[in-house]
Amino acid sequence: MKLRNKSFCLVFLGLALSISLHSQEGTVNVSQDSDIDKLLEYKKDIKTSKVYKIQVFQSVDPDKAAREKANFLNAYSEWPVEIVWNTPNYKVWVGNFATKLEAERAGVKIKKKYMNAIIFQPKTDN
Numbered sequence: 001m002k003l004r005n006k007s008f009c010l011v012f013l014g015l016a017l018s019i020s021l022h023s024q025e026g027t028v029n030v031s032q033d034s035d036i037d038k039l040l041e042y043k044k045d046i047k048t049s050k051v052y053k054i055q056v057f058q059s060v061d062p063d064k065a066a067r068e069k070a071n072f073l074n075a076y077s078e079w080p081v082e083i084v085w086n087t088p089n090y091k092v093w094v095g096n097f098a099t100k101l102e103a104e105r106a107g108v109k110i111k112k113k114y115m116n117a118i119i120f121q122p123k124t125d126n
Helices: 002-022 034-045 062-075 100-110
Strands: 052-059 081-086 089-097 118-120
Touching: 052 062, 052 100, 062 081, 062 089, 089 100, 100 118
Parallel strands: none
Antiparallel strands: 052 089, 052 118, 081 089
């Protein structure tokens, strides 16, 4: 008799659990402000990916940095070049490379003339 009561309790418990598990279904409605979509589009436009650059020259003299930038552009016109002032030096940075591999490929070409060129990721103010 005890075995029959235990079996009945287990079957009843299993049936009750299966009914309660099926009652967990439902739908979710999400309502959001339309400005969120605009913000997401704006965020996509901002360059959030990592960028690699190559530093080819640094000096405390801004005129030397400007001359080196002009020399670099005469030798290699395929990449953008900028002068960045990073206390106390003026640095000549090349490129906006999306991947490190892309920067290394450009670095091989650049190091033929600028053997002290270094590849790095500039710090961002984000």
